[in-house]
Amino acid sequence: MFKRIVSPILDRLDSETWHNRARELLHLSEISPFTLKLLELFAYKGKRIFNERLKVKIEDIEFDNPLVVGAGWDKVGRAVKALYRLGFAGVEVGTVLQYPQPGNAKPRQFVLAPGVALNRLGFNSPGMNIVANNLKRYKNGSAVVGVSIGKNKNVPKKDAPKAHSAVIKKLYKYAAFFVINVSSPNTPGLRQLQDKAPLAKIVKAINRAMDKVGKRKPLFVKIAPDLTNSAVDDVIEVVIENKLTGIVATNTTNNSDIKAKYGEKWRNQMVGISGNDKDFRQMATDKIAYIYKKTRGRIKIIGVGGVNDTKSALEKIMSGASLLQIVTGIRGEGTSLPGKINQGILDYLDKKGIENVERIVGIRAKKLH
DSSP states (O other), rough: IIIIIIHHHTSOOHHHHHHHHHHHHHHHHHHHHHHHHHHHTTTTTGGGOOGGOOOOTTTHHHHSSSSOOTTTTTSSOOOOOHHHTTTEEEEEEEEESSSSSSOOOOOOEEEEEEEEEEEOOOOOOHHHHHHHHGGGGTTOSSEEEEEEEOOOOHHHHHHEEEEEEHHHHHHHGOSEEEEEEEEOOOOOGGGGGSSSHHHHHHHHHHHHHHHHHHSSOEEEEEEEETTHHHHHHHHHHHHHHTTTTEEEEOOOOOOOHHHHHOGGGGGTOEEEEEOOHHHHHHHHHHHHHHHHHHHTTTTTTEEESOOOOOHHHHHHHTOOOOOOEEEEEHHHHTTTTHHHHHHHHHHHHHTOSSGGGGGTTTTTGGGGO
């Protein structure tokens, strides 16, 4: 019903406006246990799937399945509980900045084809104070809350470590894990922070900040799919040297040829493509497999990019991703998506006689030469 009736209607509306309204409707569903139960009717087969075989453990965090809502879907932290009830194990909120930032001029988010989106949002954020206030209601809840952190666009490169540390300190008690987002294509100069030297400075500053307020929580670096393998090697080195948990692979792509498939006007614009584009999906999966093979599975990988069904989910898990994140796929496939994927993974495990989902992480990457 969603793809036949609802999606075509939404395609005629402003994508960002629809998105914000959908998030607020989910927020309203959190008003009571009764409304949350009603919301669950929109999950796959009307209920949330719980199964021990789907559990994934990252350090001391237990996810009850491998699916997490990726950064960008709930930038403000207002629909965590609702997204959990639809079937996700948690939500990565953000990207969150130290100060409020309006982002780029509108319109700035577009659906280009079924399940394929383009955005040039530019780190629109209400700032860490408002997000912290929103996240208070989810403290000690069932959903795992992660926070993607970034810097305001007017913060110079040299001050990036300080800006990231400020967000860490403010949101530390509300987040189970953090992700450093230095890979968005929509902020001028941001991707330069993926380079080894500036990234190492940011990581060290964040670790010091966490040491001051408590123990170190799992920390990931989110990379672009457009990085060369040599550049990925530098990120891997920073992650291992500083004892980070792992890498989120990947953000949206700024690949000119992929953008031009949806209109030549996009080719040279500073925008990011996400969702159900086969070339983008393959870029992200290739990065996952490369990281897993390069590190021999020593670091954790969160896979993002084109996950919209069981096949694409298994592809990324088998390439080395312990967890998966979905953003555009929710828009393309509807609220039943997490349940469909989780059930599909269980069916695959049953068919192959495999004990649990963690057993299949990286099994394809191990075969690559």
